[in-house]
Amino acid sequence: xxxxxxxxxxxxxxxxxxxxxxxxxxxxxxxxxxxxxxxxxxxxxxxxxxxxxxxxxxxxxxxxxxxxxxxxxxxxxxxxxxxxxxxxxxxxxxxxxxxxxxxxxxxxxxxxxxxxxxxxxxxxxxxxxxxxxxxxxxxxxxxxxxxxxxxxxxxxxxxxxxxxxxxxxxxxxxxxxxxxxxxxxxxxxxxxxxxxxxxxxxxxxxxxxxxxxxxxxxxxxxxxxxxxxxxxxxxxxxxxxxxxxxxxxxxxxxxxxxxxxxxxxxxxxxxxxxxxxxxxxxxxxxxxxxxxxxxx
Amino acid sequence: xxxxxxxxxxxxxxxxxxxxxxxxxxxxxxxxxxxxxxxxxxxxxxxxxxxxxxxxxxxxxxxxxxxxxxxxxxxxxxxxxxxxxxxxxxxxxxxxxxxxxxxxxxxxxxxxxxxxxxxxxxxxxxxxxxxxxxxxxxxxxxxxxxxxxxxxxxxxxxxxxxxxxxxxxxxxxxxxxxxxxxxxxxxxxxxxxxxxxxxxxxxxxxxxxxxxxxxxxxxxxxxxxxxxxxxxxxxxxxxxxxxxxxxxxxxxxxxxxxxxxxxxxxxxxxxxxxxxxxxxxxxxxxxxxxxxxxxxxxxxxxxxxxxxxxxxxxxxxxxxxxxxxxxxxxxxxxxxxxxxxxxxxxxxxxxxxxxxxxxxxxxxxxxxxxxxxxxxxxxxxxxxxxxxxxxxxxxxxxxxxxxxxxxxxxxxxxxxxxxxxxxxxxx
Numbered sequence: 001x002x003x004x005x006x007x008x009x010x011x012x013x014x015x016x017x018x019x020x021x022x023x024x025x026x027x028x029x030x031x032x033x034x035x036x037x038x039x040x041x042x043x044x045x046x047x048x049x050x051x052x053x054x055x056x057x058x059x060x061x062x063x064x065x066x067x068x069x070x071x072x073x074x075x076x077x078x079x080x081x082x083x084x085x086x087x088x089x090x091x092x093x094x095x096x097x098x099x100x101x102x103x104x105x106x107x108x109x110x111x112x113x114x115x116x117x118x119x120x121x122x123x124x125x126x127x128x129x130x131x132x133x134x135x136x137x138x139x140x141x142x143x144x145x146x147x148x149x150x151x152x153x154x155x156x157x158x159x160x161x162x163x164x165x166x167x168x169x170x171x172x173x174x175x176x177x178x179x180x181x182x183x184x185x186x187x188x189x190x191x192x193x194x195x196x197x198x199x200x201x202x203x204x205x206x207x208x209x210x211x212x213x214x215x216x217x218x219x220x221x222x223x224x225x226x227x228x229x230x231x232x233x234x235x236x237x238x239x240x241x242x243x244x245x246x247x248x249x250x251x252x253x254x255x256x257x258x259x260x261x262x263x264x265x266x267x268x269x270x271x272x273x274x275x276x277x278x279x280x281x282x283x284x285x286x287x288x289x290x291x292x293x294x295x296x
Numbered sequence: 297x298x299x300x301x302x303x304x305x306x307x308x309x310x311x312x313x314x315x316x317x318x319x320x321x322x323x324x325x326x327x328x329x330x331x332x333x334x335x336x337x338x339x340x341x342x343x344x345x346x347x348x349x350x351x352x353x354x355x356x357x358x359x360x361x362x363x364x365x366x367x368x369x370x371x372x373x374x375x376x377x378x379x380x381x382x383x384x385x386x387x388x389x390x391x392x393x394x395x396x397x398x399x400x401x402x403x404x405x406x407x408x409x410x411x412x413x414x415x416x417x418x419x420x421x422x423x424x425x426x427x428x429x430x431x432x433x434x435x436x437x438x439x440x441x442x443x444x445x446x447x448x449x450x451x452x453x454x455x456x457x458x459x460x461x462x463x464x465x466x467x468x469x470x471x472x473x474x475x476x477x478x479x480x481x482x483x484x485x486x487x488x489x490x491x492x493x494x495x496x497x498x499x500x501x502x503x504x505x506x507x508x509x510x511x512x513x514x515x516x517x518x519x520x521x522x523x524x525x526x527x528x529x530x531x532x533x534x535x536x537x538x539x540x541x542x543x544x545x546x547x548x549x550x551x552x553x554x555x556x557x558x559x560x561x562x563x564x565x566x567x568x569x570x571x572x573x574x575x576x577x578x579x580x581x582x583x584x585x586x587x588x589x590x591x592x593x594x595x596x597x598x599x600x601x602x603x604x605x606x607x608x609x610x611x612x613x614x615x616x617x618x619x620x621x622x623x624x625x626x627x628x629x630x631x632x633x634x635x636x637x638x639x640x641x642x643x644x645x646x647x648x649x650x651x652x653x654x655x656x657x658x659x660x661x662x663x664x665x666x667x668x669x670x671x672x673x674x675x676x677x678x679x680x681x682x683x684x685x686x687x688x689x690x691x692x693x694x695x696x697x698x699x700x701x702x703x704x705x706x707x708x709x710x711x712x713x714x715x716x717x718x719x720x721x722x723x
Contacts, residue, residue, distance in 0.1 A: 041690060041722075043388055044411035063697050128552045155551060157704060241555070243499040245700030259382050261693025262407050 029275065035268035042262045054269040063245070063253060064270070070162045071249045071277075075230040078166040082226055083219070085170060086177025093178070094185045104182070107175035115172065119239030122168035126153040126240070154240065154247045161246040169236060173229070177222050184218035185211065224285045228278050250274055335366045336624035338613070339387075339394035341380035342645075343373035346580060350645035354449075357640045358631040365624050370394055388413045393616035395625040401448050401610035402437050404684030404692075408614070409445055415615045416443040417629065426633050429651045431670070433677025434608070437685055446612035447632045450647035451670060453576045454680040455508045455607035457599040458561065461592065463491055463570045472571070476512050476540050476600045479571075483547035486570050493547035495569035497560035500682050502550070503699055505573045506541055507681040512601030513537035516676045523679075523686040525723065529716040530709075538708045550703060564594070573599050575609070575683075579662040580646035590662065605676045606669060609683035610650060694718035 036054055040046045058064045089107055093100055110118065125136035128151070134142070141149040153164035188211050196206045234251040241247055243256070250270050258267030342351045348371070355367055372380035377398075384397055393413065399405050408414045421427050421444055427435055430448065438444050459472050467489045473479040483493035496502060511519045514527075514537050521527035527534065549569065554560040558581055563569040565586060572578075579596070582588050590596070598605070613632045619625045631637040638649035643658045648667045659667045669675055679685030684692065695715055702711040 042407045042410055043385065043413060045389070062701055066701075123555065129549075152551065155553070157551075243696070243700070244553075245499075245697075245704060248700070256696070257693060259378070259385065260696070261690045263690065263693070 032268050032271050032275075035265055036272045038265050038268075040264040040268075042264075045264070050265075054265050055273075058266070058269055058273070063248065064250065066159075066245070067248050067250045067253050069159055070247065071231060071233075073160060074162045074166060074169075074233070074249065075227055077163040078169050078230050079223060079226045081166055081170045082174045082177050083222060085174040086222070087181050089174065089178040090181035090185060093182055104179070107178050109175065110172045111176045113172065115235040116239045118168050118172050119236050122171075123240045126164060126167070128152045128155050155244065157246065162249070165233075165237060165240060165247055168240070169230070169233065172236075173226065177226070180218050180222050181215070184215045188214050220285065220288070224281055227281045231274065231277050231281070250277075334364055334621075334624070335368065336396070336621050336628055337368040337370050337394040338628060339370045339372070339380070339384060339397035340611075341372055341377035341398060343371045346584075347645050350641040350643075353640040353644055354631065354637050357636050358628060361631070362624075362627050365627065388616070391618060393618055395619045395621045396613045396615060396628050398611055398613060399446060400684035401434075401446065401608075401612045402679050402685030403440070403688040405445055405612075405614070406440065406688040407690075409440060413617055414445045415617055415619075416445060417447070417615050418444045420447070420626065420629055420633075424630060424633055429635075429653055431650075431652060431675075431677060433606075433675075434610070434650060437608075437677070437679045438612070446614045447629045448610040448612045448650040449632050449638060450611055450642050450645060451650050452609050452647050452683075453606055453666060453670075454504060454609055454683065455511060455599040455602045455605060456574060456576055456578070456596050458564060458572045458574060458578060458582070459595045459597075460564050460567055460570055461595050463567050467491065467570070469570075472595065472597045473600050474603075476509060476544065479600050480540075480543055480547070482570075483544075487547060491567075492549045492563060492569035494544065494571040494573065495554065495560045495563040496545075496548045496550050496572075497554040497557045499696055499700060501557055501560060501574070502545075502553075502703065503682040503695065504575070504680075505544070506699065508573050508599040508602065508607065509541040509544055510534075510537050511605065511607055511678065512599055513540050515601070516605050516678050520678055520686075523681075525719060529712040529719070535708060535712055538712060542706055542708060545703075575680075576662065576666060577646060583661060584646070596662065604674065605678060607678050607680055609680040609685055688722060690722035691718055694722060 034047070035045075037050060037052075038046055038048050039050050039053075093103060097103060127135045128138060129135070134150075137153075138150045141147060151164070152161075154161050156164075192210050193206055196210050201209065232251060233249060234255065237247050237249060237252055238255075242252060251274060254267045254270040254274070257263040257270070340351065342348055351369070351371070355369065359365070359367060372383055380398075384394075387393060388408070388411075399408070405414065421435075426447070430438075434448065434451075435444070438446065438448065457472055463486075464470075464472070467482075467485050469482050469485065473482055479493075486493045494505075496505065510522065514522070514533065518527055518533065522529065522534065549563070554563065557574055557578070560569075561572055561574065561578055561581060564572045565582070565588065576596075582594050583590065586593070588594050613629055615622070615625055615629060633651075635649075635651055635653060635655070638651055639655050639658055642649045642654075643660075643663070646663070648654070648659060648663055648670055652671050654667065656664070656667060681687055681692070681695070687695065695718070698711055698714045698718070701714075702708075
């Protein structure tokens, strides 16, 4: 009784959100999982049980296999690119430029723009029309005498075509990564750097042995945030060139197969696999941060 | 993942919110109004210029004939109807249908029929004598397993070849091609003159081109047999037609495909491209938006090998199972099929009426010729693939996938095999 009085009010306080989470997140996750084991196609739900048939079918599905390759390429280029760009910007800002707040805002601003709007701007920038027809970046290259840099961007036939989409995605999120790194860099106490300098360490060594280890948690969070955004990317791709198979990803396939074709079971299967993919990134991170918090 | 769920949830909530006023007000009605069914909710994706004007004209005519019925226009904009379809799917699954909703004529409706979401309205056809005023070829396409489930309002034509006369004369080409083989010859000439022979847009325009190459190469009879399984996609004649399609694509700008059909036509207008295959809604864009004159700024003929064939698509309205105001919905369907309704709608939308007895004086320019062609008894009517007439949604979506992969690898045999396989799986 005494113990109930201790945790009872707290539980009561969080119970509405617990119930909402339980129904709308975990309940629907379970429902989705259930649908992925059925043969539901068309408007009328079918709740039979076909075991892992949908999963096996996806493994042989040329489009899905291609989509997985795409999302891996995209994640790799997008996460590495944003980290690098964000880090460089943070280091530059940390050196104490004038009007730092202005730059910070300028770099952060793209994140405030919705992915749909970003996509519409970049659809124009990444145009690949020939000669006089072209616009955007290719036009800029041509006018600046850098015609050799012309690219087909996301419309090229290579499996790397989707890497072009990392440009708008990185443009939108590298400012955010910069802010993370900037906070991380500012969090390194000056005393530590001073002490290292007194001990005779030069600047690169100060950075490598003092600052770098303290930035590790920032890198971890940034990677997790970026990677799960990348796995779920839908709106950006949908608006840039939604039905172009060269930039197709599992999330787009899921949407089109479910709502154009009525393949509800297949859509649910793709959704489940996407969830597993995101979990693969996030669960180790949560486990790591829970453990390190406990250690403190 | 979680975001995906949120999307579905948002759709669901949106549908629920949309439904709440309809539910509550109709229950108010049954208590208050004595005549009953004094309200009707009609769901469509007609929100763009032209089509919305047409819908409003038809609504006005409906109201004049049925005073006392309150009309609720539940049109949903965006995504060329795909947003509307996603919301509609949610409402149908939740057992909360509008009183009538829009679908393309033909097998696009098959899912709804299989899931028992729409009612057989053959009795309305008999009562209104529609089987005599719609061309037989159209009635055949509307009939699914012996029953008819929707009323066509308009007719569009898919098999048209648009061209830029100036580009053709500069390249020394006398007239648009009569066959795809002739087209390929001209394409070589155009290519050496530095022009794109045929401009192309997103995947659905590629599918639109595919159906018309198949129609031109196979002829109307064999084209029709492709869709009901009587002609295999892997047969030698179909493979040959697909090879032709592949060659046509090689003269297109598919590697720099336009984002939509209008930009693809823009390339034709400014002379970068010579030809474009598009449906007759392009006419409203070329003569209306772009203010071009037929024969001077642009020209249009039946796509190669399809003279005398009308590859049609049509917007139709249905009677859903569980419609709350069935009597009013029937009146709306009667309006959709009526001469007055179709003549109010079509001149504004830029399409022709499905009825054979429409008032010809209302249709000018391209539409006048199209109407003559449609009403000619010798005209052969076949249905469009890209616009939902001859393939159900599932097969159509699988063809999208196969076509996307085909654009990457150009493997004709694999494409044919996968289309044939998905036909088996989705029929």
